[in-house]
Amino acid sequence: MAALSTTAPEHREFPFTLKEYRRLSAFVHGRTGITLPDHKINMVYSRLTRRLRELEFSTFAEYCDYYSSPEGEDEIEYLINALTTNLTRFFREKHHFDHLAENLLSDLSTDGINGRTRLRIWSAGCSTGEEPYSIAMTYRETAASRVQCDTRILATDIDSSVVARGSSGRYGGQSVAELGKGRRYRHFTAFGGSEWQVRPELRQLIAFKQLNLLDAWPMKGPFDAIFCRNVMIYFDNPTKARLVQRFADLLAPGGWLYIGHSETILDQKTVFRLRGPTIYQKGT
Ligand SMILES: C[S@@+](CC[C@H](N)C(=O)[O-])C[C@H]1O[C@@H](n2cnc3c(N)ncnc32)[C@H](O)[C@@H]1O
Numbered sequence: 001m002a003a004l005s006t007t008a009p010e011h012r013e014f015p016f017t018l019k020e021y022r023r024l025s026a027f028v029h030g031r032t033g034i035t036l037p038d039h040k041i042n043m044v045y046s047r048l049t050r051r052l053r054e055l056e057f058s059t060f061a062e063y064c065d066y067y068s069s070p071e072g073e074d075e076i077e078y079l080i081n082a083l084t085t086n087l088t089r090f091f092r093e094k095h096h097f098d099h100l101a102e103n104l105l106s107d108l109s110t111d112g113i114n115g116r117t118r119l120r121i122w123s124a125g126c127s128t129g130e131e132p133y134s135i136a137m138t139y140r141e142t143a144a145s146r147v148q149c150d151t152r153i154l155a156t157d158i159d160s161s162v163v164a165r166g167s168s169g170r171y172g173g174q175s176v177a178e179l180g181k182g183r184r185y186r187h188f189t190a191f192g193g194s195e196w197q198v199r200p201e202l203r204q205l206i207a208f209k210q211l212n213l214l215d216a217w218p219m220k221g222p223f224d225a226i227f228c229r230n231v232m233i234y235f236d237n238p239t240k241a242r243l244v245q246r247f248a249d250l251l252a253p254g255g256w257l258y259i260g261h262s263e264t265i266l267d268q269k270t271v272f273r274l275r276g277p278t279i280y281q282k283g284t
Contacts (some may be wrong), residue, residue, distance in 0.1 A: 009137070012045065012049075013049065014030055014045075014049060014052050014057070014059055014060055014222070015059045015060065015061075015150065016041070016045050016056065016060040017060075018038065018041070018061075018063075019059075020059075020060045020061050020064055020255060020258070021036075021038070021041045021044065022038075022159070023064055024036075024044065024060070024064055025040075025044070027064075027067075027068070028079070028080065028083055029167040029236075031076065031080065031212070032083075032158055032212065033213065033214050033234070033236075033239040033243075034078055034082075034083065034084070034234045035235065035236050035237070036083070041252070044083065045060075047082045047083060048060075048063070048079075048082055051078060051082065052064075055230050058259070067079055069094060077160055080158060080159065081159045081160060081161050082283075084158065084159045084162075085234070086090045086127040086128060086159060086162050087127070087230075088127040088130045088131060088230075089130050089178065090130045090133065090134050090137075090175060090176075090178060090179055091134045091174060091179070092130070092131065092134075092229070092230075093229065093258075093260070093261055093278070094230070094279070095276070095277065096241055096258045096279065097134055097135070097138045099256075099258075099276055099279055100135065100225065100256070100258075101138050101141075101142040101143075102140055103137060103256070104119075104224055104225055104256060105138065105142050105143040105220055106142070106143075108143050108147045108149055109147070110146070110147055110148055111211070111280045112129070116152075117148065117149055117150055118149070118150045119139075119149050119150070119152070119224055120151075120152055120153075120221065120222070120223045120224055121135055121151075121152075121153045121154070121223060121225045121226070121227070122153075122154045122155075122156070122219075122223045122226045122227070122250075123135060123153060123154070123155045123225060123227045124156055124211075124213060124226055124228040124231065125157055125213065125228055125229070125230070125231030125261075126155035126156060126157050126162075126163075126166060126208070126228065127157055127159075127162050127166070128162045128166050129155060129162075129165065129166025129167070129169070129206075130171075130175070131155070131227055131229065132153050132155035132166065132206050132208075132227075133166075133169075133187075133202060133206070133277075135227065136153055136202040136206055137183060137187050137202065137204045139151060139153075139185075139186060139205065140187070140201060140202060140205075141186075142161075147283070151205055152197040152205065152207065153205050153206045153207070154206075154207050154209065154219065154223075155157065155206050155207065155208045156208075156210065156211035156213075157210065157211070158210065158211065158212045158213070159210075160210050163208050163209065163210045165214075166206075166208050167208040169192055169197055169198035169200070169202075169203050170195050170196070170198075171188075171195065171196050171199050172194065172195060172196075173194050173195065173196065176188055176196040183194075184196065186199075187199055187202055201224075213228075213231070213243060214239070217246070217250070219250075220250075221249075221250035221251070221252070222251060222252035222255065223250055223251055223252065223255055224251075224252055224256070224258070224259065225249050225251075225255060225256040225257075226251060226257050226258070227258045227261075228247065228258070228259060229244070229258060229259055229260040229261075229263075229278075230260035230261075230262075230263070231260070231261055232244075232259065232260070232263050233260055233262060237266060240265075240266060241262075241266050244257075244265045244266070244272075245271075248272065251282045253281070253282060253283065253284040254281060254282060254283075254284045255281070255282045256275075256279065256280070256281055257272060257279075257280040257281075257282070258278065258279055258280075259278045259280070260278065261277075261278055263265070264279065265280060268274055270283075271283060
């Protein structure tokens, strides 16, 4: 308690004790795998205060009772959306896209990989879509004109609001400007005064779906590559280990797993070989 004494939000507009915070964070952890340590209490407070005002609650205790009750079940989606961290950008950690182009995509023959005519890539924890669109741009730029391949990119996230934004394919001028003029005009068209719309050739490669990585997965795979970057950073070690094992089960032999720059995989060194910084390959 002492560490929070100067900033503890008990004295703010909505009382929020450490006990209530831990109740809320345990609930979110159970549903999403996201760990919310005590020092994030102020962040959680600020992300939820507007919602408490809208619902006309006067304490966090009332809010916790509400989303835990049968009448408040729909509130859980709002709560989770509010507490996810969605930071992303096009071609973030560019070396992964270079690796994809130089390995998986350059291996595609006109008959597909190893005689197969199907390429499946999963962006797991895709946020607002910059990651799957970067994969799609890489595919269009390096492979699409030379291969006849049934290519699909699955883009999933637990946060329904970011999935909707990714699916819309609309981005602000600033984030698209970072791509440079060549890519901007090749893959986007101007939309309204200040936005850009992803062109249909890219959009048709991607299916956006809401999916909690902790739940059962409806897809059977196999995937040739899985991007799960800057997602597991929020999970505890047992959750990470289970997830990486499930990725291994869904990858084709020789398939690739790309993880975030500050992440490692823990117990699966026998299943995966490290092939580059944060790039793993499943054994064949
Ligand atoms: C920081 S963003 C990373 C986006 C992108 N992968 C990148 O590296 O730029 C993390 C994303 O993971 C999602 N996420 C967190 N927990 C999740 C879960 N249990 N299932 C699915 N997605 C989750 C969040 O909603 C968020 O959009």
